[in-house]
Amino acid sequence: MRSIIQILLVASLSLLSAFSSYAAEKISGAEVINNNCARCHNARAVHEFSIPEWKVIMPHMREKAHLTGKETQAVLEFLELTSQRAPLAKKVASEKMIAPDGKQLFVQFGCQGCHSLKGDGGTVGPALDETIKNKGIGFFIKKLQNPQFNNSSSPMPKMPLNEQQIKAIAQYIKS
């Protein structure tokens, strides 16, 4: 009996510890979309709804998909970041516009939420390790500028990135 209680105690503490660390860390909205939305349906394109509409839709999806409030907020922040309607200055810090840092942009736009790189990341989109090698930088730039150009059912959002920034991300992926 004592050993069972000990096992339950250790298991409870482990769960609590895991929960506490998750609650404290920054949640990636893209990762929440990858992990939860695609469980039932294709991820919907960001431009289908305005940000004020998404703010009303997301509480509905919070209950449907069993999202926490923090996860819901992280998705909204990601949608705002990638929304074409928001001013560019809000999305990418101005100093990064002058000297784009591929890694920083890769993280900021949550690419790894849906795509894996070096074995780590989401599964909604294809792994990025060999994309540029196999399809060329031209394909990569075109895909980020118009994600549906080669696949009309792709849920990938069009990121507010210029060509220089896209090339910086490509450089980071290749490195």
Next chain:
Amino acid sequence: MNMLKLLPFAIATAVASGHLLANEQQNNSRFALAGYGDVKYEDSELMDTSAFSARFVPIFLFSLSDQMHIEAETEISVDENGETEIELEYADIHYFLSDTTTFTAGKFLLPFGQYGPNLHPSWINRSAFSPGIYGGLGGHGGYQPMQGLLPVMSDIGVGIQHIIPLGKNQKIFFDVYMTNGLATEAPHDDEEDAHDEEPVQDEHEEVVVDEHAEEEDEHEEVDDHALELPELAFEATSADNNSDKAFGGRIAYAFLPGIEVGASYYTAKYDDDEKLGFTATGFDINWMGNHYIVRGEYIKTETDAFEEDEHEENKVITFDRNGWYLQATFMAGKMFNVLQGTDFVVEYAETNKINEAERWAYGINYWLDSRAVIKATYEDTTVHDGEDDKRFAIQYSYGF
């Protein structure tokens, strides 16, 4: 002071205020409209008919505050007689009690399995038909030769949802609810006529027994084939035929983003005297990979009914049924560029013990974009004590 000098300032202030208000309204909306719809062409060998049908299913969403959210879904369709049917699928309010706990009140989809609460919208379901164990009971199933075990359940009551995140890739979900519950289905006109000719009274007062059963009346076990399964009304009503409430819930474990497995339970008394019960137990899985989706559910139901014993007294007997389905989708477009947007679907379903049947379904889907799909599905149903059927459907579904 000359008031005219103040006029430009007043106009500028008014314009600035107007802009601020407009920006505020632009940034925060109270209302959003979403939903789905479909158009379907269906050909049935058994019915010897083919027909087009259409549905429009708008979802109205309102945010009252950060804590309170209202949702309502209506299904608008045209029935076989040309009448427009409007069905309230759900209308409820969520109150977000904390980051992980939500209280729901109103008419809502019961969290039993995954098909009912989440996967049944036609732009989400990968087949043009409902899974066999859910069909044939009205609502989303419509007609089919295979008699399902449950409909997509929606009822009026209250519920609580709680989430336990275990790191960023694992979660445990708890859903519990209490609702009005089900009732006895009112006899159809044709059934009433038929009953007049039979030496049997009400189907729930005295169970229909055939000759085979009469020969073995001393037998202890219930011969499920010889007795008539009570017909239950799952449609939600704003009244209850008894004081008993339905209770149920679901516990699920999700290893994100790949797997969600759950166990569901539902129980209620359905007769006026609260002596006859209905219980459903279910297990479900949703398994997603890079190029495939596997979805399945097993459901077991226990339905009480009265049987008259040798002393002409009613005793309660229980009908057991069970069944399961497994649907596999191969997203070929994710593997082969030439097949962009194409899915191949295969599904098997069976019901056991009473109204036994098996069904195979094969489908091919083409996604026009991430929320619009054309599905072509062929299904072949074998019914043990009835007529088999082969059906074919093409469905154009869209989410909006």
